[in-house]
Amino acid sequence: MNRRNSILAKVVICLFALNSLTLYVYFHPSTGSHPRLPVGNHVDRRSNFYLKPWPILPSYLPWTENSSVRHNSCEAYFGNGFTRRHDLLRPRGGSGWFRCFFSETLQSSVCEGGKVRMVPERIRMSKGGERLEDVMGRGEAEELPDFDDGAFEIDGGGGRSGELGLGFKRGRKLVDGEFLNNYVPEGGISRHSMRDLIGSIRVVGSKEFVCDQWIKEPVLLVTRFEYANLFHTITDWYSGYVSSRVTGLPFRPHVIFIDGHCKSSMEETWNALFSGFSYAKSFNGSVCFRHAVLSPLGYETAMFKGLTEHIDCKGASAHDLWKEPDDQRTARISEFGEMVRAAFGFPVNRYHREKTSSSHKVLFVRREDYLAHPRHSGKPESRLTNEQEVFDAIKTWASNHLDCKINLLNGLFAHVSMKEQVKAIQDASVIIGAHGAGLTHIVSATPKAIIFEIISSQYRRPHFALIAQWKGLEYHAMNLAGSYANPAEVVDKLQDIMKSLGC
Incomplete structure (x- = not known):
């Protein structure tokens, strides 16, 4: 025990030192690091947002830029595989800057810039940001952004004869179609909002770069599509987390939604994970950013691409990967899951939930009626037609189980806060449920949790088997001939799982 405590203490000291070094590099950069933006007299230096510190995570591994990351390796998919850097605009005499980091594996870029308007x-x-009830029936097209030229601009400095830094002329677009095709390809995305945003950026002279408001803290620009669906929102959260780490932000950034979606229950976690959020249209007049990071779409993450691509990665502990690097294993999904738990103030020590075989919590993640977005009927499609019957059968079995105490949790999440949902996931020894977005919460499950998914014939999709694999969780599936599950068979399978836990 003393040896383990000594190792943990050394890890904490190393993480503290790494964080201190990150802060130093960010605010005292040298060539090749994030440039510190010179601030003129017209810039409001007062803090606009309070930024939260990064929590210490047991599964954290450094996100250093490493050109040796192998194509299609686990780190290339889930970590910092953004190894091809392109500087489009370098700072000159207080001007702005912009650059992108491209991933050959994900075919997407994390971009960032300074003095962006x-x-x-x-x-x-x-x-x-409206109330859902006030915008019922609004079309999705109205909520997604269309950018006029100059929706975003960068201070290109002074220059002679109308020319700015790197030969740019005033009012010229920052990028052309060739750059977009090489660094922000459309891929299979029919409406690539981040590509369109970058395509709208103009380089203007310092005299034209007039701002009604300045934000000096780093901001993360995000466009959401399926913003009320947990699976798709988690891909957005993950993309935002990766972008923040890849660009070396010393604190959690403030998020600005470059979309017009109304409020949803997911905003609770956006607020917990990051340092708050704002809607682009909530600002009056132009707003300038000292440092803006553009997050790739959630569709471009490995969590989404894994549905159609073969990503042969297994979950492993960061400690094991420190001792023995293996590019076919990853701790990144576990790291992100710990980030979610820590954001809500829950413990993330890998050993905090050691249980005896005398008591276990079994969480049944349920589907129930709720209104998700302006085009939603309020009735989710059933994936398990006799869900209540199955739950009642498990409840009866659990109450009569004498080998150990089993607490069955009724996971009706639709009207429960996200914090309570994450806590239920964290406390569960076994997580059971029909295929549905609510099971995406297993990203926050502890390392010893067991997943049991009931899959109807209409929804044989690998979402949760993959997440379990990438986290290194034990996973079981029951494939149904239709959408009806025999309660006795479900109980028998669950009983076998509990026996493996000594119960």
């Missing part, structure tokens, strides 16, 4: 009136979309 957003002009909300040049972004055509609904305001966003």
Whole structure:
């Protein structure tokens, strides 16, 4: 025990030192690091947002830029595989800057820039952030952004004869179609909003770069599509987390939604994971950012691409990967799951939930009626037609189980806060449920949790088997001939799982 405590103490000291070094590099950069933006007299230096520190995570591994990351390796898919760097605009005499880091594996870029101006009136979309009840029936097209030229601009400095840094002329677009095709390809995405945003950026002279408001803290620009669906929202959270780490942000950034979606229950976690959020259309007049990071779409993450690509990665502990690197194993999904738990204030020590075989919590993740978005009927499609019957059978079995105490949790999540949902996931020894977005919460499950998915014939999709694999969780599936599950068979399978836990 003393030896383990000594190792843990050394890990904590190393993480503290790494964080201190990150802060130093960010605010005292040298060539090749994140440039510190010179601030003129017209810039409001007051803090606009309070930024949260990064929590210490047991599964954390450094996110250093490493050109030796192998194509299609686990780190290339889930970590910092953004190894091809392209500087489009370098700072000159207090001007702005912009660059992108491209991933050959994911075929997407994390981009960032300084002295970036957003002009909300040049972004055509609904305001966003409204109450759901006030916008029922609104079309999705109204909520997604269309960018006029100059919706975003960068200070290109002074220059002679109308030319700015790197030969740019005033008012010229930052990128052309060739750059977009090489660094922000459309891929299979029919409407690539981040590509369109970058395509709208103009380089302007310092005299034209006039701002109604300045934000000096780093901001993360995010466009959401399926914003009320947990699976798709988790891909957005993951993309935002990766982008923040890849660009070396010393604190959790403030998020700005470049979309016009109304409020949803997911905002609770956006607020917990990051340092708050705002809607682009909520700003009055132009707003300038000292440091803006553009997060790739959730569709471009490995969590989504794994549904159609073969990503042969297994979950492993960061400690094991420190001792023995293996590019076919990853701790990144576990790291992200710990980030979610830590964001809500829950313990993330890998050993905090050692249980005896005398008591276990079994969480049944349920589906129930709720109104998700303006185009939703309020009735989710059933994946298990006799869900209540199955739950009742498990409840009866658990109450009569004498080998150990089993607490069955009724996971009706639709009307429960996200914090309570994450806590239920964290406390569960076994997580059971029909295929549905709610099971995506297993990203936050502890390392010894066991997953039992009931899969109807209409929804044979690998979402949760893959997440369990990438986290290194034990996973069981019951494939149904239709959408009806024999309660006795479910109980028998669950009983076998509990026996493996000594119960």
